[in-house]
Amino acid sequence: MTAILEPTTTLGGPRAAFADPRVRLTKIGHHLGARIDGLHLSAGLDDTTVEDLRRAVLTHKVVIVTGQHHIDDDGQYAFAGRLGTPTKAHPTVLSRGEDLLPLEGAANSWHTDVTFVDRVPKMSVLRAVVQPEYGGATMWASTVAAYAALPLPLRVLADSLRAIHTNDYDYAEHLTVGDSSDPAYREEFVRTVFRTEHPVVRVHPETGERALTLGHFVSGFAGLKTSESADILRLLQARVERPDNTVRWNWSPGDIAIWDNRSTQHYGVADFGGAYRRVNRVTLAGDIPVGVDGRRSTVLAGDASHYSVIDEPQALPDFVPASDRSISGPAA
Numbered sequence: 273m274t275a276i277l278e279p280t281t282t283l284g285g286p287r288a289a290f291a292d293p294r295v296r297l298t299k300i301g302h303h304l305g306a307r308i309d310g311l312h313l314s315a316g317l318d319d320t321t322v323e324d325l326r327r328a329v330l331t332h333k334v335v336i337v338t339g340q341h342h343i344d345d346d347g348q349y350a351f352a353g354r355l356g357t358p359t360k361a362h363p364t365v366l367s368r369g370e371d372l373l374p375l376e377g378a379a380n381s382w383h384t385d386v387t388f389v390d391r392v393p394k395m396s397v398l399r400a401v402v403q404p405e406y407g408g409a410t411m412w413a414s415t416v417a418a419y420a421a422l423p424l425p426l427r428v429l430a431d432s433l434r435a436i437h438t439n440d441y442d443y444a445e446h447l448t449v450g451d452s453s454d455p456a457y458r459e460e461f462v463r464t465v466f467r468t469e470h471p472v473v474r475v476h477p478e479t480g481e482r483a484l485t486l487g488h489f490v491s492g493f494a495g496l497k498t499s500e501s502a503d504i505l506r507l508l509q510a511r512v513e514r515p516d517n518t519v520r521w522n523w524s525p526g527d528i529a530i531w532d533n534r535s536t537q538h539y540g541v542a543d544f545g546g547a548y549r550r551v552n553r554v555t556l557a558g559d560i561p562v563g564v565d566g567r568r569s570t571v572l573a574g575d576a577s578h579y580s581v582i583d584e585p586q587a588l589p590d591f592v593p594a595s596d597r598s599i600s601g602p603a604a
């Protein structure tokens with residue numbers, strides 16, 4: 273049985289998830305995930321509902337808004353613009369359109385979107401366009417809960433590490449289906465090589481939560497040998513991927529997922545045989561990550577200024593974490 277969230281008590285007093293009583297938010301996982309019914313997404317949403325939606329995304333990390341049959345590509349792009357400033361479709365893949373990124377198949381590996389640039393998108397808005405008869409779910413993991421569950425010695429290690437992320441990562445390591453296994457797509461994907469050094473633990477600029485920042489674009493850690501990097505990445509990434517730390521969504525027509533790309537990783541599950549599957553993505557500009565020591569990410573190669581502006585984060589007043597596994601605090 274699922275429970276519709278009762279109003280929660282916050283510093284600001286009792287507060288339902290949405291001021292609009294027609295909108296219902298139902299939690300679908302302890303550490304992350306909520307479904308939202310009764311909301312009609314459009315560029316014309318009133319400001320209160322947009323702010324309630326932003327709070328829901330930051331709190332639950334991924335929300336699935338059901339019943340959005342009226343939304344097409346233009347509608348998706350226009351609505352997404354209410355939550356932030358859209359980036360270009362991708363830093364390198366622009367042959368499919370400048371605004372939306374259509375993706376065929378499934379990434380089939382754990383990642384955070386576009387972490388190879390300095391200005392990592394803050395949110396992604398994903399619409400299922402063609403779903404296979406079976407399979408093709410998407411999974412998300414809380415990188416906040418993963419960090420908070422680390423025993424202290426590993427937390428201390430993670431706090432001090434910086435990782436190199438690149439779009440020229442090892443595709444062969446990942447069981448991709450569709451785009452990422454297509455040589456032409458890969459060629460376009462790496463036509464400009466980006467390399468960025470990010471703190472492994474970033475302090476979320478709007479909630480203060482600390483989150484592991486890893487995923488399949490990581491090629492290694494600054495100052496470590498390749499073999500040491502591989503071992504430590506395996507160890508920390510395994511913490512993110514633990515099933516109790518994830519949520520899985522089987523798409524229905526009209527579903528739109530919105531996730532906080534600063535506190536999650538995700539995985540498109542390629543379990544649909546040779547069937548066709550397509551999802552369309554809009555990403556929203558983010559800021560430059562900051563580690564627990566206050567150090568920002570630094571660019572090693574590539575200029576992402578044509579791809580995205582640098583977002584000005586807006587702290588969320590009276591933020592209440594979705595689960596008991598959250599460590600927050602400003603950058604030191």
Ligand SMILES: O=C(O)CCC(=O)C(=O)O
Nearest residue numbers: 378379385398410540553
């Ligand atoms: O295929 C999926 O479900 C996820 C696609 C993905 O990785 C993305 O939209 O960023």
Ligand SMILES: [Fe+2]
Nearest residue numbers: 379384385538
């Ligand atoms: Fe992705």
